[in-house]
Amino acid sequence: MLRSLWRSIDRFSVQHFQYVINELRNIEVVDMQNREFVMDLLQSIVEIVMYGDRQDPHIFECFMERQVLVDFVRILKISQDSRIEGPLLQYLSIMIQNMDNEHAIFYCFSNGYINNIISYPYKFDGGDLAPYYVSFLRAISCKINKDTLCLLVNVQGNAVTSFPLYTEALRFAQDEEKMIQIAIRALVLNIYNVSDDMVYQFISTPPVSEYFSDLVRRLSDLCFRLDAFVYDKGKMDIQKRRNGIILESDKIVDELYYFKDILNVGEPRLTQMVNENLLNGLVLPLLWSYMASKNKNGSDFSAITSLYVISRLLQVVGGRSMINNVAGVILHHVLNLNVRIPSEGNASDIHDDVKSFSMALNEVERVICYERESNGCESNNGISVGAHWKDFVSNFNINSSNGEICSIRSGIFAFVFCEDQNLLLASIFLLLILIESKDIDYLSSPMSGLSETTNGTSTSKFVDGSIFIRFMPEILNALLNILAFQQSLSIMMLWHVGWCLQKLLNFHRQGLNRDNLLLFTTSYDQSRLNFLKELGGVWFDHIPDTIIRELESCKKVLEQTSQYKDPLFMLEFVLHQHPANGRTDSYFDWQRMVDAVKAFVLHFQLKTFILKGVLVDKPSVNNISSSINDCNVIRASDVSSASFGSNVSLESGIPCGIAFSNSEIRDIYVIPVACGITGKLLLAEKHPFRSRHGVVIAIAPLAGLCPKIEKDHPSWLLLRIREFNPQFYSIKARGNHLNVPDPLADGRWTLGFPNERACEEAQLAILNQITKQRSAVEYMLAPFLHDDDFQLAES
Numbered sequence: 004m005l006r007s008l009w010r011s012i013d014r015f016s017v018q019h020f021q022y023v024i025n026e027l028r029n030i031e032v033v034d035m036q037n038r039e040f041v042m043d044l045l046q047s048i049v050e051i052v053m054y055g056d057r058q059d060p061h062i063f064e065c066f067m068e069r070q071v072l073v074d075f076v077r078i079l080k081i082s083q084d085s086r087i088e089g090p091l092l093q094y095l096s097i098m099i100q101n102m103d104n105e106h107a108i109f110y111c112f113s114n115g116y117i118n119n120i121i122s123y124p125y126k127f128d129g130g131d132l133a134p135y136y137v138s139f140l141r142a143i144s145c146k147i148n149k150d151t152l153c154l155l156v157n158v159q160g161n162a163v164t165s166f167p168l169y170t171e172a173l174r175f176a177q178d179e180e181k182m183i184q185i186a187i188r189a190l191v192l193n194i195y196n197v198s199d200d201m202v203y204q205f206i207s208t209p210p211v212s213e214y215f216s217d218l219v220r221r222l223s224d225l226c227f228r229l230d231a232f233v234y235d236k237g238k239m240d241i242q243k244r245r246n247g248i249i250l251e252s253d254k255i256v257d258e259l260y261y262f263k264d265i266l267n268v269g270e271p272r273l274t275q276m277v278n279e280n281l282l283n284g285l286v287l288p289l290l291w292s293y294m295a296s297k298n299k300n301g302s303d304f305s306a307i308t309s310l311y312v313i314s315r316l317l318q319v320v321g322g323r324s325m326i327n328n329v330a331g332v333i334l335h336h337v338l339n340l341n342v343r344i345p346s347e348g349n350a351s352d353i354h355d356d357v358k359s360f361s362m363a364l365n366e367v368e369r370v371i372c373y374e375r376e377s378n379g380c381e382s383n384n385g386i387s388v389g390a391h392w393k394d395f396v397s398n399f400n401i402n403s404s405n406g407e408i409c410s411i412r413s414g415i416f417a418f419v420f421c422e423d424q425n426l427l428l429a430s431i432f433l434l435l436i437l438i439e440s441k442d443i444d445y446l447s448s449p450m451s452g453l454s455e456t457t458n459g460t461s462t463s464k465f466v467d468g469s470i471f472i473r474f475m476p477e478i479l480n481a482l483l484n485i486l487a488f489q490q491s492l493s494i495m496m497l498w499h500v501g502w503c504l505q506k507l508l509n510f511h512r513q514g515l516n517r518d519n520l521l522l523f524t525t526s527y528d529q530s531r532l533n534f535l536k537e538l539g540g541v542w543f544d545h546i547p548d549t550i551i552r553e554l555e556s557c558k559k560v561l562e563q564t565s566q567y568k569d570p571l572f573m574l575e576f577v578l579h580q581h582p583a584n585g586r587t588d589s590y591f592d593w594q595r596m597v598d599a600v601k602a603f604v605l606h607f608q609l610k611t612f613i614l615k616g617v618l619v620d621k622p623s624v625n626n627i628s629s630s631i632n633d634c635n636v637i638r639a640s641d642v643s644s645a646s647f648g649s650n651v652s653l654e655s656g657i658p659c660g661i662a663f664s665n666s667e668i669r670d671i672y673v674i675p676v677a678c679g680i681t682g683k684l685l686l687a688e689k690h691p692f693r694s695r696h697g698v699v700i701a702i703a704p705l706a707g708l709c710p711k712i713e714k715d716h717p718s719w720l721l722l723r724i725r726e727f728n729p730q731f732y733s734i735k736a737r738g739n740h741l742n743v744p745d746p747l748a749d750g751r752w753t754l755g756f757p758n759e760r761a762c763e764e765a766q767l768a769i770l771n772q773i774t775k776q777r778s779a780v781e782y783m784l785a786p787f788l789h790d791d792d793f794q795l796a797e798s
Contacts, residue, residue, distance in 0.1 A: 072120075282328060
């Protein structure tokens with residue numbers, strides 16, 4: 004008897020479940036006094052239901068018979084303490100997430116219980132209730148399918164009149180909390196993927212369909228914020244601008260990927276809603292800003308921001324409709340230009356081109372301008388014309404009296420040939436995206452020369468004799484002029500120029516004409532000259548490794564397709580560092596050397612591509628670097644491998660004195676040694692027991708010492724010691740730490756010799772070893788410096 008009293012209650016039994024339900028139903032009001040008790044009851048109910056869902060069907064039968072969800076709704080209504088709402092929603096979320104039984108899910112969604120909880124007038128006053136509520140909504144969306152979705156909508160006739168799960172979720176669609184935003188977008192995609200016709204009709208009908216225009220407005224706001232960082236006129240710190248540009252561009256890309264996710268659902272009505280809103284709300288305003296002016300005005304985006312966003316949109320969202328609409332607008336002038344060149348082709352071909360262009364333009368206008376409801380725009384036969392498209396078309400000035408391209412609204416080629424190098428590169432990049440796209444429509448591609456058609460299938464090749472191919476020499480000339488004459492261009496921007504050049508040459512099989520080849524030769528010679536200067540610089544010992552690394556990097560950059568190349572380079576004029584302004588610190592010397600190598604490597608790769616149609620790969624460089632070991636030019640010595648604390652021979656040492664910091668002058672031996680491309684300067688003290696040996700107390704790289712004799716003290720030798728660590732800098736660069744490191748000041752050693760002659764002999768010995776080391780580097784780089792195979796070709 005006593006034993007039975009101590010027996011623990013089976014908390015997962017039907018009897019205990021009924022007891023908990025009765026206790027909950029005895030609650031008449033929820034206040035601060037009983038809030039904790041009510042929360043315990045709710046938690047117990049959820050735990051028992053989850054157990055019954057998997058282990059005991061009688062528990063869930065009891066759950067249905069007693070209609071426990073009604074009590075959850077009742078608790079919300081009788082609560083005088085809003086702090087009960089968050090835990091209640093959390094328990095429901097956990098219960099729904101862990102339900103596997105289809106009948107259990109079906110019951111929970113039936114009879115409007117869930118909809119009543121969703122529609123309850125919660126007070127979201129900035130507390131932590133919103134995350135619980137959104138988590139609850141997302142848990143529901145994860146369990147919907149074609150059979151259960153109908154239980155969450157209210158239907159009248161053949162139309163959905165309300166859908167609380169969707170409409171209440173959209174209230175949080177623009178929430179600044181990232182986790183809430185992600186949860187809502189996951190919920191929305193879960194609903195879209197169910198593929199219910201009546202639900203699609205509901206979400207594509209105003210005012211619910213305004214969600215898509217709200218998304219575009221948010222994206223447009225992000226574009227304006229990006230533009231503000233791009234065109235800040237010295238009011239903001241450069242680092243803040245850089246971070247702002249990267250942050251806002253990342254947000255824009257995130258928004259575009261969400262549009263892509265919606266389009267991937269594959270529902271035509273969703274696709275139409277997304278495309279219409281993107282075109283009317285973003286694409287056409289961007290193109291209007293881009294085509295209407297080369298500079299930023301008060302109300303529109305700057306041209307460079309417009310190009311960046313359009314390029315990103317085509318890369319991420321893409322799609323046949325979007326790509327052809329953008330192509331139709333930016334190539335509007337090029338397509339019309341075909342009309343006035345009948346002497347260069349058959350008249351019937353020109354007529355076909357005009358007819359095809361007219362059809363393509365009508366298709367663009369139909370897709371762009373069609374709206375279900377007129378928004379105050381003029382209408383023609385029931386089809387309202389979008390304001391942006393109307394303004395855009397009415398402001399196209401195509402031809403002047405002499406047939407030249409003269410209007411600032413004359414299409415993309417006004418920017419391809421403009422003096423602004425950023426706009427030039429950005430415009431060419433946009434063209435390359437179109438060139439490499441497989442979605443260019445067959446109506447416009449033959450006229451623009453972006454692709455050729457075979458049996459109705461578009462392929463990414465130029466069409467000989469097309470209007471675009473006629474512009475190719477001029478486009479190549481514009482790029483080559485940047486390479487040849489823009490000395491202030493940042494190195495990374497130079498690589499982007501090379502990327503564009505290599506891509507265009509890949510399509511333009513005719514190669515460079517004589518004038519353009521002369522331009523490239525000029526640019527190549529200049530880069531080679533700057534590179535050779537660095538062989539006499541303070542970082543010449545790092546040039547071989549830098550070449551190997553940059554050759555591989557350059558090859559990867561040049562092989563990138565437009566689809567995967569980040570167009571952030573369009574905004575690079577804000578991101579790249581300012582010149583060193585004559586500073587001679589080791590860091591700036593290093594950066595100058597790396598820049599010179601990058602420039603030469605780019606030209607070397609382009610030269611190889613122009614001559615042979617290939618890019619240099621890394622293995623060939625490794626073969627060159629290993630060849631120095633085969634010719635026995637330099638042999639290792641015991642001194643060359645010495646490290647701090649090592650015992651070394653003093654046979655080649657030069658006696659002198661040195662004072663470290665505030666300590667007394669110490670008698671040492673200075674030992675310069677070069678082995679291959681490695682060079683060291685050793686400072687050694689005489690060994691206490693071995694008279695002809697010393698102990699290394701300091702080591703400095705041989706390159707960069709720049710030994711000079713002090714004018715006022717001819718027996719003093721001044722040495723410069725590199726303190727900058729390239730390896731640490733490379734690690735920071737790989738980790739995307741964009742800040743320029745604050746370099747340490749270069750070290751200074753002053754060596755004192757017995758007399759002026761000894762000082763001169765020490766200087767000469769150090770210079771001889773530096774020359775020996777430099778000769779090894781030059782020998783290793785000889786295959787890159789021979790230029791016999793690069794001769795001007797006949798045009």
